[in-house]
Amino acid sequence: MKAIGVERGENTPRLIEKPVPEPGEGEALMRTLRVGIDGTDFEVIEGNHGGFPEGDDHQVLGHEAVGVVEDANGTDFEEGQLVVPTVRRPPAGSNEYFERGEPDMAPPGTYLERGIDGAHGFMAEFFTSPAEYLVPIPDEFAETGILVEPMSNTVKALEHAFASRSMFDWSPETALVLGNGPLGLLTLAMLDETVDRSYCLGRRDRPDPTIDVIDELGATYVDSRETPVSEIAEVHEPVDLVYEATGYAKHAYETVDALAPNGVGVLLGIPDDWSFEIDGGRLHREIVLENKALLGSVNSHLRHFESAKESLGRLPDWFTDDIITDVFSPAEVEDALAGGDDRIKTVVEFDTL
Amino acid sequence: MKAIGVERGENTPRLIEKPVPEPGEGEALMRTLRVGIDGTDFEVIEGNHGGFPEGDDHQVLGHEAVGVVEDANGTDFEEGQLVVPTVRRPPAGSNEYFERGEPDMAPPGTYLERGIDGAHGFMAEFFTSPAEYLVPIPDEFAETGILVEPMSNTVKALEHAFASRSMFDWSPETALVLGNGPLGLLTLAMLDETVDRSYCLGRRDRPDPTIDVIDELGATYVDSRETPVSEIAEVHEPVDLVYEATGYAKHAYETVDALAPNGVGVLLGIPDDWSFEIDGGRLHREIVLENKALLGSVNSHLRHFESAKESLGRLPDWFTDDIITDVFSPAEVEDALAGGDDRIKTVVEFDTL
Secondary structure (H helix, E strand, O other): OEEEEEEOOOOOOEEEEOOOOOOOOOEEEEEEEEEEEOHHHHHHHHOOOOOOOOOOOEEEOOOEEEEEEEEOOOOOOOOOOEEEEOOEEOOOOOOHHHHOOOHHHOOOOOOEEEOOEEEOOOOEOEEEEEHHHEEEEOHHHOOOHHHHHHHHHHHHHHHHHHHHOOOOOOOOOEEEEEOOOHHHHHHHHHHOOOOOEEEEEEOOOOOOHHHHHHHHOOOEEEEOOOOOHHHHHHHOOOEEEEEEOOOOOHHHHHHHHHEEEEEEEEEOOOOOOOEEEEEHHHHHHHHHHOOOEEEEOOOOOHHHHHHHHHHHHHOOHHHHHHHEEEEEOHHHHHHHOOOOOOOOEEEEEOOOO | OEEEEEEOOOOOOEEEEOOOOOOOOOEEEEEEEEEEEOHHHHHHHHOOOOOOOOOOOEEEOOOEEEEEEEEOOOOOOOOOOEEEEOOEEOOOOOOHHHHOOOHHHOOOOOOEEEOOEEEOOOOEOEEEEEHHHEEEEOHHHOOOHHHHHHHHHHHHHHHHHHHHOOOOOOOOOEEEEEOOOHHHHHHHHHHOOOOOEEEEEEOOOOOOHHHHHHHHOOOEEEEOOOOOHHHHHHHOOOEEEEEEOOOOHHHHHHHHHHEEEEEEEEEOOOOOOOEEEEEHHHHHHHHHHOOOEEEEOOOOOHHHHHHHHHHHHHOOHHHHHHHEEEEEOHHHHHHHOOOOOOOOEEEEEOOOO
């Protein structure tokens, strides 16, 4: 079968030929429909994130997938059922986090991630997975279901954010999304049912497809070159919720300035080391006197995927149409992974329903 | 009546003579038994915190009090009932935070604080209070009830901390308290029923009464001059919960290093402005990849006082005996507010039961 991966020692993804995988006990075999590409894929290609599967000379990419059950192999699935696979898998011997269904809370070093860290991804004509890591989705999500995985990360992050504010009366009216990539835009759309006013930070000039989506959602585009995060409270308004999806380290600290009293900032970006000066005294004081919170959130588990699926069903069609900008065949691997500001979500399509 | 306060333009607390206050509608009159002294009182004396009651030339100190209802004045209290007053009061016109019983969530500028900011405190032979801000306590807490107010701050902080970890399986085994003042030691004792192992940070040499209490509680004393907060994970172990009560700004950021994966740090200190360099990229990344949380927490509301009262009843007698080290009469005002490392909790006693 055809697969898209990187060879050890190279930084160029290519089409490779592999045998169709055989499902083990408790596993199903899926025929792949679509796989989405995100920033993590580029980090894997560059060798900056994760690691190759042990003993293999290549890593198959892809962690945002939709497949059709081709061989249920004795699992509870029906053949022909559409599914989205989750990403984390237990290492040899498993551990408590997987046993209780919370792989997203497993610390670094205690999990593998398909397509990212130590396990092959889904960017291939077929993939296998234990049935317990498959989320059934309806046929109408054949094209959009690749959004369930990124959306599940937002579901988890917001769940933790709301839990942190659950001991008092908190109804967020305003939200600020830092980052206008696919995850930022998906989050902006998901928050549309929760808050009255929302803002999305980017650093692009109009005309730009992401700014068009921000406008269409009725949100306010904030150009970080004109209005830094630390000035958003003053220029626009303090916000109840900040969702950081830039990986720009200073945003974690500037979030405190952007927040209204009793607000919460949830951080999802993964920056490199970077030392800089902050007014640590003032920030610490404001966190305390205004009961603010900062939470980190990574990955998601099955329940978040289920909730993301419901959330996807509530997004308007124009939005998913606008978000999925580019669809390539596996043979177009070079184009598919070329990136570019004119794209929002790029997809590799292996097959259709 | 006698009261202890500071005159405008002075930084020396003194005994002053004032008329016995008259309770307004819905207010009771209390005869004061004891008032505790804490770090905030010293900040008020120095003029670094809060402000004088509008139009008055003095500020009566004290926000940790136990009183006896002297005149119920038509409220539901019985005369002779022991009470602890809460601290925050609504400004003119009140606001939504007070209306829903969450004055602790009111942002700066939307509340007065008795003995601290814009309202007289309880360090006087008598005080009045609306009945809704009084927590009844049993007679056996006549001497120790001054601990209910500081403990209520910990109740709130821990409540928010646990809520932030409520969306996954979290049972903290280890806690680190930053600060060996009365609030730090009270928190260490309160956490004794929650965690298996606890640590308390100070910067004192043995013999020291606070280190004796730490030892007696079975906790581990960490001398910050030998082991900075950022090295505690390595030297001892990463901890699930950090409680910051030092007001030392760098501790807010070093807390991230001290935390185990999925841990939470709750900040209560109130530092001044202070700029310094941090590895903001690494800290941001660790917060995300290890699902860590930092929460600020200030003040407390009636429910937290009720819970603190229950908690006080569970503390061992030796502990409260060891914590309340010094009891002065109002005439000894100068001694009472002299401070000193040989003291833990200092109390001014106006009367006994």
